Amino acid sequence: MKRIAVMTSGGDSPGMNAAIRAVVRTGLEYKIETYGVRQAYAGLMAGDFELLTSVEVSGILQRGGTILQTARNEEFKTAQGQAKGLRRLNEHQIEGLIVIGGNGSLTGANVLHKAGFPTIGIPGSIDNDIFGTDMSIGVDSALNIILEAIDRLRDTASSHQRAFVIEVMGRNCGYLALTAAILGGAELVVTPERPFSMQEVADALQDAYVRGKSHAICVVAEGAPFRVSELEHFLAKQAKVGFEIRVTILGHIQRGGGPSAFDRLLATRMGVKAVQALRDGESGKMVALNGRKMDLIPLEDAVSQLRPISESYFEMAKFLAR
Numbered sequence: 495m496k497r498i499a500v501m502t503s504g505g506d507s508p509g510m511n512a513a514i515r516a517v518v519r520t521g522l523e524y525k526i527e528t529y530g531v532r533q534a535y536a537g538l539m540a541g542d543f544e545l546l547t548s549v550e551v552s553g554i555l556q557r558g559g560t561i562l563q564t565a566r567n568e569e570f571k572t573a574q575g576q577a578k579g580l581r582r583l584n585e586h587q588i589e590g591l592i593v594i595g596g597n598g599s600l601t602g603a604n605v606l607h608k609a610g611f612p613t614i615g616i617p618g619s620i621d622n623d624i625f626g627t628d629m630s631i632g633v634d635s636a637l638n639i640i641l642e643a644i645d646r647l648r649d650t651a652s653s654h655q656r657a658f659v660i661e662v663m664g665r666n667c668g669y670l671a672l673t674a675a676i677l678g679g680a681e682l683v684v685t686p687e688r689p690f691s692m693q694e695v696a697d698a699l700q701d702a703y704v705r706g707k708s709h710a711i712c713v714v715a716e717g718a719p720f721r722v723s724e725l726e727h728f729l730a731k732q733a734k735v736g737f738e739i740r741v742t743i744l745g746h747i748q749r750g751g752g753p754s755a756f757d758r759l760l761a762t763r764m765g766v767k768a769v770q771a772l773r774d775g776e777s778g779k780m781v782a783l784n785g786r787k788m789d790l791i792p793l794e795d796a797v798s799q800l801r802p803i804s805e806s807y808f809e810m811a812k813f814l815a816r
């Protein structure tokens with residue numbers, strides 16, 4: 495194998511640059527040239543490829559976002575779009591592709607593999623919803639940002655005897671919300687995985703007030719059964735809650751900024767493993783963290799379901815909040 499390509503796709507996540515760097519430099523070690531595909535599948539179909547030398551990936555290890563840029567794309571879901579992408583790869587004499595991204599991006603990678611093109615996936619998404627890996631690139635960094643925000647909000651909440659509703663990302667998965675609630679000492683958490691009514695939120699906040707807490711923190715995942723704006727409206731009409739309510743939506747702040755040490759290591763190991771896999775003739779696999787080991791699992795398995803959250807996390811979040 496002499497020439498491979500790498501792309502980042504879907505929502506960016508801190509550590510994607512560290513993975514790109516690891517791919518390029520591992521390639522150099524094996525005398526493999528690496529081309530960067532700009533703007534994910536859109537760039538693949540347009541043939542927007544650029545040779546990445548050691549210099550291009552110098553100084554990017556600690557940078558958030560992705561130097562290759564990213565996009566969400568509908569056209570590549572069509573047979574015509576896929577044929578275009580394959581044609582561009584062949585035109586550039588690329589022999590293998592590494593796709594760094596979330597579920598949708600890895601589904602695209604699996605399509606290329608099934609079409610006979612050697613493809614390896616790397617899980618990159620702050621949501622930690624990718625099946626088969628303990629952690630995806632960016633999760634740890636996003637969690638650290640959320641925790642810093644919760645700590646700050648608790649200071650002001652406590653000073654004013656207020657309850658804060660904090661919306662965090664995760665439209666299909668409550669991992670960030672649940673983990674941040676446990677680690678941030680929240681009174682309650684609402685996720686897409688469990689039914690939860692606005693009345694239950696009001697009751698829990700009231701309970702915290704009556705028990706004499708100086709503040710209450712409620713973490714709500716983006717994909718919760720109700721929007722935080724609805725909840726704010728609902729709580730405003732519940733005189734019994736006791737606390738004054740404030741709402742903070744963390745939004746895309748959670749995705750920006752440099753990767754944590756954990757994410758730099760994870761991304762670096764995954765980048766190295768992905769190139770080694772291509773060099774060894776593997777295809778249709780995703781690099782996955784399994785305990786402390788770096789495994790290869792079938793892309794088909796990784797994209798066919800979402801990663802479930804451990805039941806014990808839901809239990810912990812409840813009893814630790816008492």
Ligand code: F6P
Nearest residue numbers: 505596619620621663664665716
């Ligand atoms: O998939 C990652 C993610 O950050 C989700 O948590 C969030 O719902 C979504 O992307 C936001 O997407 P966009 O950046 O397109 O607004």
